[in-house]
Amino acid sequence: MRFPYDTSYRDGLRLLRYRSDWLSYGVLLAILLIAPHVLPKFFVGEVTYLFILCLASLGLMVLTGYTGQVSLGHAAFMAIGAYAHAWLLGQGVPWVASAMGAALLSALTGLLIGLPAIRVSGLYLAMVTLAFSIVVEQIAGRWKSVTGGHNGMPVPDLVVFGLSLGGLQAFYYLCLTMLVVVLIGLLNLLRSRTGRAFIGVRDSEAAAHALGIHVAGTKVLAFVVSAAITGLAGALMAHHVQFLSPEAFSMLLSLELVLMVVIGGLGSVRGAVLGALLIGMLPTFISRIKPLLPDHIAKQMGLEIFMFGLVLAIFVLFEPRGLNGRWLKLRTFFETFPLYRRDTFRRGKTYMKSERYR
Amino acid sequence: MDPALVQFLQLVINGVAIGSIYALVALGLVLTYKATEVLNFAHGDVLMASAFVGWALIAAAGWPFWLAIPAVLVFAALLGWGLDRQVLRRIAGQPQFAGVMLTIAVAFMIRGAVSMIFGPDSRRFETPFSGRTQLGPLVINDLNLVIFGVALVVTLALFWFLGRTRLGRAIQAASQNQLAAYLNGIRVKALSSLVWAVSGIVAAICGLLLAPVALVDIGLWVVVLKALAALVLGGFGSVPGAIVGGVLIGIIEQLAGVYLPDGSKDVAAYLVLIGVLVIWPRGLLGEAHGRRV
Numbered sequence: 001m002r003f004p005y006d007t008s009y010r011d012g013l014r015l016l017r018y019r020s021d022w023l024s025y026g027v028l029l030a031i032l033l034i035a036p037h038v039l040p041k042f043f044v045g046e047v048t049y050l051f052i053l054c055l056a057s058l059g060l061m062v063l064t065g066y067t068g069q070v071s072l073g074h075a076a077f078m079a080i081g082a083y084a085h086a087w088l089l090g091q092g093v094p095w096v097a098s099a100m101g102a103a104l105l106s107a108l109t110g111l112l113i114g115l116p117a118i119r120v121s122g123l124y125l126a127m128v129t130l131a132f133s134i135v136v137e138q139i140a141g142r143w144k145s146v147t148g149g150h151n152g153m154p155v156p157d158l159v160v161f162g163l164s165l166g167g168l169q170a171f172y173y174l175c176l177t178m179l180v181v182v183l184i185g186l187l188n189l190l191r192s193r194t195g196r197a198f199i200g201v202r203d204s205e206a207a208a209h210a211l212g213i214h215v216a217g218t219k220v221l222a223f224v225v226s227a228a229i230t231g232l233a234g235a236l237m238a239h240h241v242q243f244l245s246p247e248a249f250s251m252l253l254s255l256e257l258v259l260m261v262v263i264g265g266l267g268s269v270r271g272a273v274l275g276a277l278l279i280g281m282l283p284t285f286i287s288r289i290k291p292l293l294p295d296h297i298a299k300q301m302g303l304e305i306f307m308f309g310l311v312l313a314i315f316v317l318f319e320p321r322g323l324n325g326r327w328l329k330l331r332t333f334f335e336t337f338p339l340y341r342r343d344t345f346r347r348g349k350t351y352m353k354s355e356r357y358r
Numbered sequence: 359m360d361p362a363l364v365q366f367l368q369l370v371i372n373g374v375a376i377g378s379i380y381a382l383v384a385l386g387l388v389l390t391y392k393a394t395e396v397l398n399f400a401h402g403d404v405l406m407a408s409a410f411v412g413w414a415l416i417a418a419a420g421w422p423f424w425l426a427i428p429a430v431l432v433f434a435a436l437l438g439w440g441l442d443r444q445v446l447r448r449i450a451g452q453p454q455f456a457g458v459m460l461t462i463a464v465a466f467m468i469r470g471a472v473s474m475i476f477g478p479d480s481r482r483f484e485t486p487f488s489g490r491t492q493l494g495p496l497v498i499n500d501l502n503l504v505i506f507g508v509a510l511v512v513t514l515a516l517f518w519f520l521g522r523t524r525l526g527r528a529i530q531a532a533s534q535n536q537l538a539a540y541l542n543g544i545r546v547k548a549l550s551s552l553v554w555a556v557s558g559i560v561a562a563i564c565g566l567l568l569a570p571v572a573l574v575d576i577g578l579w580v581v582v583l584k585a586l587a588a589l590v591l592g593g594f595g596s597v598p599g600a601i602v603g604g605v606l607i608g609i610i611e612q613l614a615g616v617y618l619p620d621g622s623k624d625v626a627a628y629l630v631l632i633g634v635l636v637i638w639p640r641g642l643l644g645e646a647h648g649r650r651v
Contacts, residue, residue, distance in 0.1 A: 070455055116636040123397055123454055124594075127586055128635050131628035134583070142621045255462060262459050301478050306470025312463035316456055317448055 015187055032176060036169045044168045045240075046284065051175040052236045053276040057260040058186060059229030061272035064261050066190060067222035068202030069117060070126040073133030074257045077227045079140055079249035081106045081234025083147050086244055089156040096160065099235045106231020107224045114223025118216040133254050140246040152245040155238045175236055182229055187269060189225070198222055202267070252305075259308060263315045265322025274323040282307060321345075364495045369612040375502035376571070377608020378509035379564050383585035384592070384600035385516065386560035392533040392595060393553040396446055396457035401561055402582025403468035404441075408434045408562035409569045409578055410476050417483040430566060431559050438558025442551040465579065473576050480573040487570075505567050512563060513601060516556075520597075529553055584611075587631040593644025602642055 006012050016022050036044045060074045085102035093101065113132055117125055140147045147153055157164065158171060189195050197218045200208035209215050238244055256279055264275025286304050293303075319326055325345070333340045383401065390398045411433050415426040441464060449456045487500040520526040532539040532546045540546045565578065572578060584607060585600075592603025607627050615623035622629075634641060 070458070116632075120635050120639055123458070124590075124635050124639065126458065127590065128632055130583070131587070131631045134628050135625045135632070138621060138625045255466075258459070258462075302470035302473030304470070305466050306474065309463045309466025309468075309470060313445070313460060313467065316460045316463060317445075320452070320456065 013191055015184075015191070029180075036172045041168055044172050046281075048168070048172045048175050049240055050277055050280045051172075051179045052233050052240055053260070053280040054273050055175075055179055055182060055236065056230050056233035056257055057264070057272040057276035058182060058269065059226045059233060060257045061261045061264070061266075061269065062186065062190075062198070062229065063222050063226035064258070065266040065268065065272065066195065066198040066202060067219060069219060069222060070122070070258075071129040071226075071254075072126045072258060073129035073131070073136075073251075073254050074226075074230050075249045075251065075253035076129075076133035076136035077106045077110065077230040078234035078237060078253065079136055079246070080109055081231030082238040082244055082249070083140060083153070083234075084231070085235035086153055086155045086238050087146055094161075095158065099232065102235040103228045103232045106234065107228035110223045110227025111220065114220040114227075117219050117223055130251070130254070133249075133251060137246050137250060140249065147244070147246070150246060152243050155242050155244060158239050171239060178232065178236060182232070183269070183273075186229075190269070194218075194221065199267075256308070259312050263311065263322050265324030268322075268324040270327070271322050271324035274327070278311075278323065279308075282311065365616070366613075368496055369616060370609055371496060371498060372502065373609030373612035374605055375499075375505045375608070376612070377588075377605035378506050379567055379571075379604075380581065380584050380588045380607050381601040381604025382509050382512060382560055382564045382567075383581055384588040384604045385513065385597065386557040386564070387582070387585055387589060388595060388597055388600045389516075389553055389557045389560070392597075393529060394442070394446065394450075394457075394550045395454065396461060397454070398557070399458060399461040399582065400441070400465040400468060401461075401557070401585070402579030403465040403472075404434060404437055404558055405561040405565040405568070405581065406576065406578040407437065407468050407472050407565075409565035409574045410472050412562075412566050412569060413481050413483045413574045414476075417481065423484075423486060427566065431562050434558040434562030434565075435555040436558075438561070439551050439555040441558075442554035446554075447547065447550075469576060469579065478576065480575040482573050483569065485570045501570055505571075508563065508567060512560065516560075517597075519556075525549075525552075584627045587627040590631050590634050591641055593641030596641070596643045599641060599643035 004011070004017065011017070016025065035047065039047070056074070056078055059077070060071065063069050063071055063074075081102040084105045085098055088098035088101050089095065113129065116128060120128060141150050143149070144151075158174075160174070164170075190198070197208065197213045200211065200213050201215055201218050201222075205215050208218070234249075237248075241248060260275035260279045261272055262275070263278060264271030264273070283304055286307055290303070315322060321328075329345055332344065383405065387398055387401055390396055390401075408430050412426060412430045415421045415429055416423060421429070445464060446457065446460060449460055485501070487504045489500040491498045491500065491503070518526075520530060528539070528544045529549055529552070531542070532544055532549050536546050564581070568578060568581060585604065588603035588607045589595075589600055590603070591606055592599025592601070607630065610630060611623055611626050614626035618626070
């Protein structure tokens with residue numbers, strides 16, 4: 001067990017506090033940098049896809065995990081980002097400006113949806129976002145002149161600053177860079193005044209208000225930041241799938257994103273990444289174990305969605321703090337071995353508390 | 359009569375019929391929401407599973423229609439009861455969000471299980487109601503009459519059960535304040551399981567009514583989203599509101615399909631949901647007290 005000995009206020013706020021942190025994250029980054037040269041092509045594509053999912057999951061984590069606003073419709077922001085990006089590229093806009101534009105448009109939509117967030121919260125907000133994503137999916141299917149409707153829309157090739165990055169490896173590095181930049185930016189945002197306001201609003205709106213936090217503004221800001229990040233993920237996703245169709249951004253994707261943040265553990269950046277990894281790898285894993293299953297089960301479509309449900313149910317019932325919580329427990333177990341006490345993480349006894357008469 | 363008026367009336371009649379199903383689905387949602395404060399996203403999947411079981415009994419196993427119906431209802435009741443007893447009771451006292459996630463998980467599992475057992479094809483089964491009645495220039499399908507009649511009977515039966523019987527009043531007490539109800543000797547846990555079973559039965563009735571209109575298909579669960587719009591329009595948590603909202607959503611959808619641009623029929627319900635929540639969160643018959651959550 002390490003006991004932090006801080007000599008200045010800055011020490012308490014550092015992202016990487018110990019030399020071992022620097023070492024472990026440095027090794028991780030090195031592995032990720034070498035990986036595309038070592039891994040087979042198929043896996044390079046898969047890992048790139050996981051990076052994009054991590055990005056989207058981080059976007060939702062800001063909103064749901066840190067600000068406590070549940071959104072069941074984040075695929076809509078991905079769709080807006082992806083379509084805007086593809087359309088702008090088609091108009092001859094350079095890549096960087098186009099990606100920025102996609103994120104900006106997504107953020108503006110987030111603002112539009114975030115404004116009602118002042119009036120509704122909790123369950124109601126979840127329903128508004130759910131309905132919003134269905135409407136966006138329908139619009140993408142009907143607005144044929146821009147989105148190509150259900151016939152789909154081809155995405156132009158990836159050219160950044162005159163460099164063609166169409167190859168798998170180049171795209172891998174692009175996504176990795178984006179992920180690292182967003183991750184560091186987000187970590188800095190979340191330890192800043194704004195990020196602490198997010199957490200304050202999540203934990204108690206009344207207390208946050210009393211402390212001088214502009215609750216409504218904070219909520220809308222969280223929506224905008226979240227939508228921008230998710231829109232950026234959508235823009236990258238457009239290059240990954242190379243052919244956009246509305247079905248790719250259906251409600252299932254929204255729910256998968258929510259699954260990621262819940263399974264990862266609400267209120268932790270590490271959780272968002274871990275959750276995205278688990279949910280992103282699950283379909284591949286299932287297709288791998290399918291040959292081992294009896295024929296009549298393996299041939300059916302429903303296995304994947306059944307497994308999604310099962311994993312989510314197991315986490316909600318047995319590990320509400322998600323993968324991040326499990327990781328913290330494991331780490332504490334080894335750090336304090338053999339003195340680990342289960343009760344360290346025991347939740348207080350809860351009674352049924354009505355949320356109706358607040 | 360003026361043909362435009364005839365078309366309008368015909369649309370309203372169709373809307374009321376489909377709206378009665380929405381109202382019943384919404385009613386099933388309100389029941390569990392009031393009793394356990396869990397918004398049951400798996401409701402639509404219980405409905406869908408019941409429709410498939412109905413198909414399996416009637417079309418595949420060849421049971422007579424009137425024997426298959428009670429069997430389906432028993433199946434749905436057991437499913438609802440089991441869900442509360444084995445799954446949802448474990449998260450009592452956790453934030454509302456946990457309930458939403460858990461019911462979504464259950465919905466995924468039911469959907470996956472049904473599609474693993476029955477496969478992805480749509481199917482249909484025969485009902486004894488295929489005739490139609492001519493009322494002046496208007497045509498009313500017998501099926502629509504049956505839907506409306508069943509919805510009316512179920513609603514009245516539920517009102518009688520909740521308002522007039524001892525058990526129903528106990529349910530109301532438990533939904534107002536669980537602790538106080540418990541201290542008065544009401545078996546709150548058993549009651550909430552009972553409510554889930556009743557909600558399952560209502561879902562199964564909706565599934566059986568919807569099966570001849572739409573096909574028996576995995577996508578049948580989407581009706582739960584329409585029901586959410588109905589709930590919001592009628593005022594969340596209000597039983598009469600659920601019914602009024604459901605019928606209104608049905609009518610709005612039918613009218614939007616004809617009078618508004620192509621494609622608005624599919625999104626009308628959701629636009630209503632967004633609009634009502636943003637502009638007028640209380641809804642038509644919502645409870646007046648306190649801040650809405």
